[in-house]
Amino acid sequence: MRYGRSTEVLKDVSFALAPGSFHFLTGPSGAGKSSLLKLIYLAERPSRGTIELFGRDVEAIAPSDRPYLRRRIGVVFQEFRLLDHLTAFDNVALPLRIAGGKPEAYRTDVAELLSWVGLKNRMHALPPTLSGGEKQRLAIARAVVNRPDILLADEPTGNVDDAHALRILKLFVELNRLGTTVLIASHDEDLVARSGQPVLHLEGGRLRAFGRSLRGGQA
Amino acid sequence: MSELFDPKRWRPAPLLPRRDPRDGALVFVIAVLCFLACLTALGGLAADRAARGWTGQLTGSATVVVRAMGAESPDIAAGRAAEALAGVPGVAEARTLEKEKAEALLEPWLGRDALLDDLPIPRLVTVEMDAKQPATAAALTQALKAAGIDATVDDHSLWIADIERAAGIARWAALGVFLLIASAAAAVIGFATRAAMAAHRETIEVLHLSGAKADFVVRLFQTRFAKAAALAGLFGASGAAIIGALARLAGGGQGLTPVAPVAWIDLVAVAPTPFLAALVAAVAARLAAQGLIGELA
Ligand SMILES: Nc1ncnc2c1ncn2[C@@H]1O[C@H](COP(=O)(O)OP(=O)(O)OP(=O)(O)O)[C@@H](O)[C@H]1O
Numbered sequence A: 001m002r003y004g005r006s007t008e009v010l011k012d013v014s015f016a017l018a019p020g021s022f023h024f025l026t027g028p029s030g031a032g033k034s035s036l037l038k039l040i041y042l043a044e045r046p047s048r049g050t051i052e053l054f055g056r057d058v059e060a061i062a063p064s065d066r067p068y069l070r071r072r073i074g075v076v077f078q079e080f081r082l083l084d085h086l087t088a089f090d091n092v093a094l095p096l097r098i099a100g101g102k103p104e105a106y107r108t109d110v111a112e113l114l115s116w117v118g119l120k121n122r123m124h125a126l127p128p129t130l131s132g133g134e135k136q137r138l139a140i141a142r143a144v145v146n147r148p149d150i151l152l153a154d155e156p157t158g159n160v161d162d163a164h165a166l167r168i169l170k171l172f173v174e175l176n177r178l179g180t181t182v183l184i185a186s187h188d189e190d191l192v193a194r195s196g197q198p199v200l201h202l203e204g205g206r207l208r209a210f211g212r213s214l215r216g217g218q219a
Numbered sequence B: 001m002s003e004l005f006d007p008k009r010w011r012p013a014p015l016l017p018r019r020d021p022r023d024g025a026l027v028f029v030i031a032v033l034c035f036l037a038c039l040t041a042l043g044g045l046a047a048d049r050a051a052r053g054w055t056g057q058l059t060g061s062a063t064v065v066v067r068a069m070g071a072e073s074p075d076i077a078a079g080r081a082a083e084a085l086a087g088v089p090g091v092a093e094a095r096t097l098e099k100e101k102a103e104a105l106l107e108p109w110l111g112r113d114a115l116l117d118d119l120p121i122p123r124l125v126t127v128e129m130d131a132k133q134p135a136t137a138a139a140l141t142q143a144l145k146a147a148g149i150d151a152t153v154d155d156h157s158l159w160i161a162d163i164e165r166a167a168g169i170a171r172w173a174a175l176g177v178f179l180l181i182a183s184a185a186a187a188v189i190g191f192a193t194r195a196a197m198a199a200h201r202e203t204i205e206v207l208h209l210s211g212a213k214a215d216f217v218v219r220l221f222q223t224r225f226a227k228a229a230a231l232a233g234l235f236g237a238s239g240a241a242i243i244g245a246l247a248r249l250a251g252g253g254q255g256l257t258p259v260a261p262v263a264w265i266d267l268v269a270v271a272p273t274p275f276l277a278a279l280v281a282a283v284a285a286r287l288a289a290q291g292l293i294g295e296l297a
């Protein structure tokens, strides 16, 4: 893919994530990790090549069906993208609300999840009043709250200390154990190594795979 | 504060910030437009009532000018004419205008001294029609001719046509002004919607990426501007109603100010304003939002 008339950011990227798999996405800054994730969560379109999601060619999916696809993908944005005028609680409840859930049905889940990421006492706080790490944990809570089939996380541990990073990793692993396909873009080599999960390395617009459980395919 | 937060009592907050600094100006502009639209409507109603009142008075009556023929005295001729006219179906009453009154009508033109007794001053007979089935001018003329009286019947139809034409123009003008104001309001709302969507672009994108349908987002803006317009409509209509009430009170006991008679019932006409304003705003915001959302998806 390319942005506008610039040179191609991603050139030779072919891979398939098996349902229920767990991968890290690494690579130098500017390699195109975020761009690759954007393609998967349907924020950008490839200038060439094809992307399949849940066994369907993305380009062939009717626009009216795309929202339902997006609801199955949880995203932790690199820049969080929290809604500043909504409380932490409302931010986390957002995906459930969009999916049409009833507040009575999900509000205890939201509260539990917020406690789990260590924001029990910040539920009513507005994002601008949170620390970088708190924002990050909030963004993660929002991404996982509706148990997505795919979780994409862009530098989810960039702003937190080791203890919190491990806790977040544990959350992802737990989610993966329950069936979610996980792809995490990260610079944190310690974390990548400690997790022992397979790695996709992006450099010069090309993708290489390390570790186990990667199969070839089109993406 | 955070300790007091109880998730069990949580209700979803509005997805767009409740307050927007631009809302005040928007509500003001829409309120002014609604106010003007209401005044136009009240003016239109008053003009309509005035026209109907005048034509009603005129259609209910006719004036017959009787000229004496031969040796017959004008008074006798007028008396005979009144008799003949009273017999026509559809005539409630036919009365001769007394000589003094006829003279009084001519005095400004001829002067007091010129009114000699033997000057053949035409006599007037006023005819009051039966309100349900008024006699036509032709029927009156026929009856006079049959009685051998030289007379001209004026059923005021010329006047009535003039008044009705003027009233028709006033009605169309009111409708035109009303539509003009409505489209101005729609344009303002469209503009405000686009500005609001630009200001909340990040919110829209996050909703979009979280799987919100286009209609979900469009509805947020539609509801927001419909509410603002309804509030503005309430202000505008209240203002116009106050002006209307003042006009009614100033019009005296009958509320019939000569130019624009306002009735209390007319004030009801401004009641739908908040709903109309909300409807116009909802449609305008919807169209503007759909246009912009199309680019996202
Ligand atoms: N919206 C955009 N418009 C134009 N160019 C962009 C845009 N987003 C990213 N790029 C460019 O695409 C390239 C890849 O960016 P990307 O954000 O995907 O890298 P990254 O691997 O996520 O980097 P980092 O590790 O610093 O987050 C960069 O050269 C960047 O300048």
Ligand SMILES: [Mg+2]
Binding pocket: A033, A034, A035, A078, A154
């Ligand atoms: Mg990035």
